[in-house]
Amino acid sequence: MKKHIVVIAGDGIGQEVTTVGKQVLDRIAERFGHEFTYDEALIGHAAIEATGNPLPEETITKSKQSDAILFGAVGHPKYDNDPSAKVRPEQGLLGIRKALGLYANLRPIKLFDELLQASSIKPEFLQGADILFFRELTGDVYFGEKGRRDDGNTAYDLMIYSRYEVERIAVKAFDAAMTRRKKLCSVDKANVLESSRLWREVVQDVAKRYPEVEVEHQFIDTAAMLLIKDPRRFDVVVTGNLFGDILTDEASQIAGSMGMLASASIGDTTGLYEPIHGSAHDITGKGVANPLASVLSVALMLEISFGMKAEAEAVVDAIDQVLKAGFRTRDIANANTPADLILGTEAMGKQVLSKL
Amino acid sequence: MKKHIVVIAGDGIGQEVTTVGKQVLDRIAERFGHEFTYDEALIGHAAIEATGNPLPEETITKSKQSDAILFGAVGHPKYDNDPSAKVRPEQGLLGIRKALGLYANLRPIKLFDELLQASSIKPEFLQGADILFFRELTGDVYFGEKGRRDDGNTAYDLMIYSRYEVERIAVKAFDAAMTRRKKLCSVDKANVLESSRLWREVVQDVAKRYPEVEVEHQFIDTAAMLLIKDPRRFDVVVTGNLFGDILTDEASQIAGSMGMLASASIGDTTGLYEPIHGSAHDITGKGVANPLASVLSVALMLEISFGMKAEAEAVVDAIDQVLKAGFRTRDIANANTPADLILGTEAMGKQVLSKL
Numbered sequence: 105m106k107k108h109i110v111v112i113a114g115d116g117i118g119q120e121v122t123t124v125g126k127q128v129l130d131r132i133a134e135r136f137g138h139e140f141t142y143d144e145a146l147i148g149h150a151a152i153e154a155t156g157n158p159l160p161e162e163t164i165t166k167s168k169q170s171d172a173i174l175f176g177a178v179g180h181p182k183y184d185n186d187p188s189a190k191v192r193p194e195q196g197l198l199g200i201r202k203a204l205g206l207y208a209n210l211r212p213i214k215l216f217d218e219l220l221q222a223s224s225i226k227p228e229f230l231q232g233a234d235i236l237f238f239r240e241l242t243g244d245v246y247f248g249e250k251g252r253r254d255d256g257n258t259a260y261d262l263m264i265y266s267r268y269e270v271e272r273i274a275v276k277a278f279d280a281a282m283t284r285r286k287k288l289c290s291v292d293k294a295n296v297l298e299s300s301r302l303w304r305e306v307v308q309d310v311a312k313r314y315p316e317v318e319v320e321h322q323f324i325d326t327a328a329m330l331l332i333k334d335p336r337r338f339d340v341v342v343t344g345n346l347f348g349d350i351l352t353d354e355a356s357q358i359a360g361s362m363g364m365l366a367s368a369s370i371g372d373t374t375g376l377y378e379p380i381h382g383s384a385h386d387i388t389g390k391g392v393a394n395p396l397a398s399v400l401s402v403a404l405m406l407e408i409s410f411g412m413k414a415e416a417e418a419v420v421d422a423i424d425q426v427l428k429a430g431f432r433t434r435d436i437a438n439a440n441t442p443a444d445l446i447l448g449t450e451a452m453g454k455q456v457l458s459k460l
Numbered sequence: 461m462k463k464h465i466v467v468i469a470g471d472g473i474g475q476e477v478t479t480v481g482k483q484v485l486d487r488i489a490e491r492f493g494h495e496f497t498y499d500e501a502l503i504g505h506a507a508i509e510a511t512g513n514p515l516p517e518e519t520i521t522k523s524k525q526s527d528a529i530l531f532g533a534v535g536h537p538k539y540d541n542d543p544s545a546k547v548r549p550e551q552g553l554l555g556i557r558k559a560l561g562l563y564a565n566l567r568p569i570k571l572f573d574e575l576l577q578a579s580s581i582k583p584e585f586l587q588g589a590d591i592l593f594f595r596e597l598t599g600d601v602y603f604g605e606k607g608r609r610d611d612g613n614t615a616y617d618l619m620i621y622s623r624y625e626v627e628r629i630a631v632k633a634f635d636a637a638m639t640r641r642k643k644l645c646s647v648d649k650a651n652v653l654e655s656s657r658l659w660r661e662v663v664q665d666v667a668k669r670y671p672e673v674e675v676e677h678q679f680i681d682t683a684a685m686l687l688i689k690d691p692r693r694f695d696v697v698v699t700g701n702l703f704g705d706i707l708t709d710e711a712s713q714i715a716g717s718m719g720m721l722a723s724a725s726i727g728d729t730t731g732l733y734e735p736i737h738g739s740a741h742d743i744t745g746k747g748v749a750n751p752l753a754s755v756l757s758v759a760l761m762l763e764i765s766f767g768m769k770a771e772a773e774a775v776v777d778a779i780d781q782v783l784k785a786g787f788r789t790r791d792i793a794n795a796n797t798p799a800d801l802i803l804g805t806e807a808m809g810k811q812v813l814s815k816l
């Protein structure tokens with residue numbers, strides 16, 4: 105097959121990890137006889153520096169014309185410490201999600217057996233955990249009206265959901281549940297928020313079309329607790345943009361490290377694939393970032409956007425072999441890992457390629 | 461000292477656990493020569509059933525006239541499964557927080573040594589963890605304007621903060637940090653939310669008055685992850701109403717169980733003391749609820765509202781002894797706990813009283 109992929113590396117370790125992701129794509133093309141062509145585009149701080157705009161028009165055009173997007177990360181400490189900055193790297197990421205209509209963010213949380221000891225959570229609570237999050241990605245307090253009043257002394261963001269927004273993500277989540285263990289947990293804060301009450305109403309409505317799926321509703325506070333207390337109770341979890349952001353970062357501890365988690369953002373057009381981790385400026389340029397989340401993003405792209413199931417499995421299998429051979433990046437190493445098995449970004453990438 | 465306490469037991473296990481809390485207050489009065497008088501008041505589902513109103517006027521009046529409030533819990537599954545209900549138990553709790561101006565919710569997370577094994581988190585990550593959360597309690601998306609549009613097909617809640625609201629909780633948090641390890645972490649989502657950018661601005665301003673306190677700012681998603689990955693890195697954490705709700709429930713896993721965590725809601729007038737756990741209708745009436753969060757609420761009341769430090773220590777010490785003797789409620793027991801040491805609510809209360 106012929107596929108055209110736009111690489112949007114973005115900021116910080118985004119550059120380093122997508123380099124490895126792209127190498128994996130090339131190897132897959134070679135091995136399975138596909139033809140992958142690439143383009144690059146700017147976003148975030150990198151785009152602000154080059155053009156003044158965190159999301160140049162060209163990036164949107166290139167993305168729309170592509171078959172899939174391999175995304176790195178956005179963010180820069182400069183803006184984090186300056187709450188008054190008007191132009192911010194994150195506007196690029198939020199903007200592209202909106203511009204491409206990427207309303208469903210899939211975040212699979214699955215632990216590689218070899219990493220059972222990498223987490224702060226006891227292995228006996230983790231073994232067998234396998235959660236698929238559906239995070240709504242183009243609505244909620246992220247995109248509601250925001251601003252200031254009273255000479256800047258009051259600030260607000262509108263948390264807002266419409267029926268069709270909840271319905272389309274709920275349908276995707278229920279469809280996925282049907283192919284898995286047929287359990288769905290919807291997370292909201294319906295005991296306090298009106299937008300959550302609409303959320304719950306709609307999920308209850310959609311549930312009627314899936315009588316085989318066992319549905320539960322949890323409040324976000326309880327869900328944040330249960331995720332650590334008993335991760336295996338969850339199968340598919342569907343939730344809003346803000347709650348999904350929080351829960352999936354928390355859930356990274358189930359997989360041992362943020363460096364092991366990928367996500368797929370899908371909607372009506374081109375899909376975007378990115379690690380859950382951010383730009384991580386504290387380790388940028390040091391060559392120590394874990395590239396496996398970007399490699400796993402590639403696996404999701406192959407499967408979801410290109411329908412290449414065998415190719416996706418080959419990628420995941422290669423990671424599995426590398427971990428079984430004992431290789432670790434710093435974030436998934438522990439006190440017992442021999443120093444010569446702790447690899448940097450590039451070396452870890454080479455190991456994965458060698459198994460492909 | 462003479463003190464007048466209003467007991468607002470509320471719903472579900474609220475009744476069972478505050479009964480034990482009140483017994484502990486009585487024993488303390490006896491042992492230390494104080495005179496505690498009591499009144500009772502209705503709230504939540506219990507109040508709706510009796511009066512149609514989740515927060516009867518009388519409850520507010522009695523509360524204002526008291527020296528402290530011992531609170532149970534509110535909530536009922538009936539409303540959770542009916543998103544369209546107009547009158548809801550939680551309105552009682554939110555209403556009393558607002559009516560009494562209880563803008564600061566203190567949630568200490570401290571692990572009793574004996575419970576090091578009760579958590580799903582590995583003991584080596586927990587040992588020594590000691591976090592004091594300051595959750596803002598009368599603002600944010602909890603109290604912003606909420607409603608529906610488009611024939612009910614769109615629902616919204618306004619997330620909103622004003623400078624003075626952030627400032628007064630920040631000051632309380634910094635003051636507390638000065639008496640502890642002098643570290644403060646402020647949690648927001650300033651890379652996306654305008655209200656968070658105001659939050660961060662104000663915390664940065666207040667920080668200038670406390671040059672000795674080491675301050676960091678974390679995004680809520682990162683904080684939810686770090687809390688599990690490395691709980692010991694936190695000392696004082698200050699955050700908004702919604703993020704505080706989520707983080708403190710999650711943090712309950714550091715202390716082994718929700719059943720071990722108490723909170724103090726303070727402001728300009730009477731303080732309110734309550735377990736972090738909810739009404740837990742699944743175990744209501746079974747006599748198995750852990751009463752220790754209510755007992756710890758009493759300890760907080762003695763210390764914060766009444767300035768009775770020795771009395772508060774006596775209570776915490778009694779719990780420590782009971783745990784050292786091996787007694788557990790179901791939620792903090794594990795596979796190795798001998799059956800005869802697993803106690804119900806009343807029996808656990810008796811054990812605590814026997815050590816006082």
Ligand SMILES: CC(C)[C@H](C(=O)O)[C@@H](O)C(=O)O
Pocket residue numbers: 178179194197198349380382651652681
């Ligand atoms: C960078 C930030 C805007 C983003 C978000 O909050 O959505 C990130 O945390 C994520 O989860 O993709």
Ligand SMILES: CC(C)[C@H](C(=O)O)[C@@H](O)C(=O)O
Pocket residue numbers: 295296325534535550553554705736738
């Ligand atoms: C019952 C509910 C409204 C309440 C809240 O969200 O504040 C509870 O979860 C809490 O943390 O006190």
